[in-house]
Amino acid sequence: MRQELSRLLSVLVTSATLATAPALVLAANEQPIKVVATFSILADMVQEVGGDHVEVISLVGPDEDAHVFDPSPADAKALAQADVVVINGLGFEGWIDRLVKSSGFKGQLVVATDGVDPIEIGQTKTQDHGKPGHDQHGHDQHSHDKHAHDHNDHAHDKHAKHDHGDFDPHAWQDLANAKIYVANIRDALVQARPSARAQIDLRTAQYVAQIDALDQATRARMAEIPAQTRRVIVSHGAFEYFAKAYGVQFFSLQGWTTEREPSAADVAGLIREIRRDQVRALFVENMSDPRLMSRISEETGVRIGGELYSDALSLPGSPADTYLGLFAYNTDLIWSTLQQ
Amino acid sequence: MDVALRLKDVTIAYHGHPAVHHVNGGFETGSLTAIVGPNGAGKSTLLSALAVLRRLTNGGIERHAAVSRPGAIAFLAQLSGINSDFPLRVLEVVAMGAWPRVGALGRIDRHERDAIRQALHEVGLDGFEDRLVDELSVGQLQRVLFARLIVQDAPVILLDEPFSALDASTTHDLLGVVTRWHQEGRTVIAVLHDLEMVRVHFPQTLLIARELVSWGPTAQALSSTHLAQANQRSLAWHDTASWCEVPGQRPARTQEAT
């Protein structure tokens, strides 16, 4: 009798343990994945893909400039406690290597632009307005580079270091690239939390569908505008990917990064181009100093069409506070300004 | 005789140590007085107090009505207090003497310009108007400063060691100016080191060694007794001396200083 009781007891204890163990493991797994994204656009993407499974912090906040960001000890701390860190790559975050090293971060480092076909600096006309006249190509090929196609052959290994100025980092301005970003993020999250795979995949699929839809819509709208008119002035060269994908020509004052101060030659060159090509739309950007653009607007007589969101989301509650919102907002603004 | 400046129990102290201790007396209008004493005796301190450059720790200086207006007292500081490498023109420096009359922003008109030229002539610096001050020798600079005093035309003139480091010729010329001031009835007081010069040229002498030793006609004031007294006074600061009792002040202790 005692033997049967003890056997029954052991069976009960074992089953109880077996029953609760997954629950315990599940409970442990319900802690959200701690993700640190370098800037607000990435953070938004991570939030979309991860949903409740992630807790995201963005180092460079809305309306802030990641090109000249200066990390603080609080940032290092956040990094140290993170499970996953998502960076843009392509030289966008000149300060990230030092920060990662000094924080002692040991988790997963995701480069969102892995697999993206990058634009080289200097490849397109607008980064180099010292050069004289450039005739207008068709609306989908305005860069007179000879080696664009070579990039498909480039193999980028996961942590390739690019010197500042080699590649244009603003790849998120092409929605097709956004899908690559999302895929990389998804992979990282699933690796960090395999149990959430199904939900993450579902969210990813939904997000990608939205991206696709927006992409189609954008192409359609831009195509409505005649090629000659599709020219726009901005503060810094953040929109080359947009230019290439959607056929708009961007002129900028500061090249691909805001770190350098524009010289009189830069300003003069831009004004000359605007006058010569009769560009009609001028935009300031949410994270850049608008004063110079105001001067250029005054001098060329081109009205400021509004504020574009290039490298950062806007503050919560405003139209560009999500990545897709940002994209749609920019497109609308460019479209409506060029219509006038 | 009028008293131009009267000293009443004047004490001037630095950080609790007296440089000038309980001095009483008066400078008569039109007198020519030398202030002499050992080094560190408080001579320059006393002079700057007379020039209203320094606050008194105790006591007071009464000024005769005629001497109360600003600019009535002209003061020539020791040369070391002047930035002689600042390149002003001689004319500009001498013109400073006119400011009490004209105001610092007033115009220097022809009348003043003539006065300046005259003053420069008196000190033997004809034609020096456009010379830069930092090019001048010490003697020439002192002549310029005397010219400024002349232009000031003040009833009371205070001179702090006006002849130290000067050559004989300059000293002689400037002494001549001092004598002329005395003849014009101005009250002149000068801190000096050269006792021989004092005996010859200065009718009155104030001998001080922190405290007043003697004050009066030079021959008596500079008697050997008085000189001995002055030299005997130890002029080092006594850190252990008691605090002086002053009427009106709460005494820290009740004994008099030695």
Added chain:
Amino acid sequence: MDALWMPFVEFAFMRRALVASLALGLISGPVGVLLVMRRMSLAGDAIAHAVLPGAAVGYFLAGMSLPVLGLGAFVSALLVALLASFVASNTSQKEDASLAAFHLIALAIGVTLISMRGSSVDLMHLLFGSILAVDASALILIAAATSVALILLAFIWRVLLASSFDPLFLMPFGQSGKWANQFFMLTVVLTFVACFQTLGTLMAVGLLMLPAIAARSWSRDIPKACVLASLFAMGSGLIGLLLSYHFSLPSGPAIVLTAGLFYLVSLLFGVNDGLLLRFIPTARHRES
């Protein structure tokens, strides 16, 4: 030759930048010379840094609004100057020590404020300015500050020079010339408030001091040195802008580098004590 004036004909922003630098050069001459002569060369640096916290506060209140920035800069620089003066007058500290103390504190406050709320781009703009972004209202501010400073300077000129030569002279008259010194500091502050919008606080000192020091190599006479310094400063503005235009250099530093070149040339060849002139046989002198 076209290269010299075409940029200004073609572009309004170049014209405005030129007008701004000419105005600034004009006032920088005399103020710089007086600073040098009164052995206050480093005081210029101090005031330049002292504008930073006020400008930072102005920036947070109103963004890059020039009048507000200017006002903030003015207030904080004035505060530092007055505090330094007060401490120097009432303690045994000399003015250079108290000024050093207060301006360093101000600088640290300024940088902290900006780091807390702004980005380093904003800091860069405040430190280095943006002469190319001068608009009509900025020009008016510069013109106003420059004019007031010039008038003040004319007003205190004589007393300032006299008290530099002989600080004790005015004291018996009850004036002590201190007010002249304070007005002079006011002039310095005004000059910097005008300058820092265009050149930034770091570069503004360069335009103030380099032409003044250079001018001293050519003339010891103060009025002449002032005129020369103004010419050097204005010339630096013109040439610096042209360099920025033709060689794609950042404009603020280009202007100051040009001023530096004026200094080096003056150092070597200046009539007063030029370094290279020592190798030339002595000039003739008149008979005694």
